[in-house]
Amino acid sequence: xxxxxxxxxxxERTGTGKGAARQARRDGxxxxxxxxxxxxxxxxxxxxxxxxxRLKQGRFLSTLFNMKVEGQEDVRVICRGVQRHVVKDLPTHxxxxxxKRDSRINLFIPVEIVGEEEAxxxxxxGVVTHVRTEVELMVTAGDIPEKLTLDVSAxxxxxxxxxSDVTLPKGTRSVIDRDxxxxxxxxxxxxxxxxxxxxxxxxxxxxxxxxxxxx
Numbered sequence: 057x058x059x060x061x062x063x064x065x066x067x068e069r070t071g072t073g074k075g076a077a078r079q080a081r082r083d084g085x086x087x088x089x090x091x092x093x094x095x096x097x098x099x100x101x102x103x104x105x106x107x108x109x110r111l112k113q114g115r116f117l118s119t120l121f122n123m124k125v126e127g128q129e130d131v132r133v134i135c136r137g138v139q140r141h142v143v144k145d146l147p148t149h150x151x152x153x154x155x156k157r158d159s160r161i162n163l164f165i166p167v168e169i170v171g172e173e174e175a176x177x178x179x180x181x182g183v184v185t186h187v188r189t190e191v192e193l194m195v196t197a198g199d200i201p202e203k204l205t206l207d208v209s210a211x212x213x214x215x216x217x218x219x220s221d222v223t224l225p226k227g228t229r230s231v232i233d234r235d236x237x238x239x240x241x242x243x244x245x246x247x248x249x250x251x252x253x254x255x256x257x258x259x260x261x262x263x264x265x266x267x268x269x270x271x
Contacts, residue, residue: 157198171209
């Protein structure tokens with residue numbers, strides 16, 4: 057399970073229709089609706105500043121939230137649409153869908169790389185490059201992995217790690233069909249330069265020795 061599912065606190069909106077929605081916006085709130093599951097649709101209001109901050113953080117449409125509304129049971133929800141002002145591009149309405157434990161959804165799961173200190177390539181001065189710090193997976197709402205783990209302890213310089221090198225939790229799969237890169241181990245520029253300098257020096261010595269022999 058994920059370590060933390062972020063809370064999203066809202067209030068139940070009294071009254072429906074355009075009039076109630078306009079009043080909510082005048083009060084610094086964004087009207088919304090929570091639907092789905094076996095319960096009736098629930099009209100809500102979310103503080104404008106809270107919603108805007110969440111939107112700026114990114115991944116809003118693929119983040120699972122714990123919706124908290126006073127007088128209602130907490131419920132897991134995922135956003136299914138944000139309406140925006142045509143000119144100001146600010147949120148004016150938001151839709152959330154309730155999720156059951158067996159609901160299937162797409163979420164971005166962070167990737168943790170372990171074994172860097174033991175990797176032979178790292179001991180030679182290599183650097184692990186994180187190509188993807190998170191991966192979009194199709195998961196079950198009731199069994200969301202906290203993270204994916206990539207072990208690079210046996211990695212050498214030049215090794216490349218793909219999604220196929222990560223053991224995905226049971227019941228999950230990558231949204232992307234191709235075997236994309238997660239990370240790689242690269243050599244610092246200095247290592248390559250030193251090798252080239254040594255090769256050039258050896259070649260020069262050989263040439264000088266040959267010239268002396270001919271003389």
